[in-house]
Amino acid sequence: MRWGLSARDYGLLAAGVALLFDQATKLFMLYGLGFRSEPYESHVIPVLPFFNIIMVWNKGVSYGWLSWLSPAFLVLFAVLVVGGLGVWLWLSQSRALALGLGLIMGGALGNLLDRMVYGRVADFFHFYVRGFDWYVFNVADVEITLGVIAMLYDALHKPEAKAVGSGD
DSSP: OOOSOOHHHHHHHHHHHHHHHHHHHHHIIIIISOTTSSOGGGOEEEEETTEEEEEEEESSSGGGTTTTSOHHHHHHHHHHHHHHHHHHHHHOOOHHHHHHHHHHHHHHHHHHHHHHHHSSEEEEEEEEETTEEOOOBOHHHHHHHHHHHHHHHHHHTSHHHHHHHTTO
């Protein structure tokens, strides 16, 4: 009898934890810190000389891209993406790949839930240095980024990837 989680279970666990962590931070920001009330511009908490917690409602996707599209289209698109990633996860045999897919799915589901409940995505974290402002993001965005990194790690550490990179 085999003990431990399969790659699929590992990915599903990662998706669930990612979704819960994202939603917990958003609930804390919106209701615990009172960021849900307007005007949003007054909601700035300086944390470090290069980092603030602020309130931004994002109607688009990353960096505010596609903000002109209807919320219904963005919801449908997210559902299709999560469904496709779910199929990929179901077929996955690698824990690193499953972790990456799970993190992306959990983050995407967190932002999808925002879009369904609020009609837009709640973003809070703002880094800036000497006039350079990074876009405002949330925990789901971090999870999606970490998921992509895990998938790249998986792709670069497969035997066939090493053989291709060896120069033979």
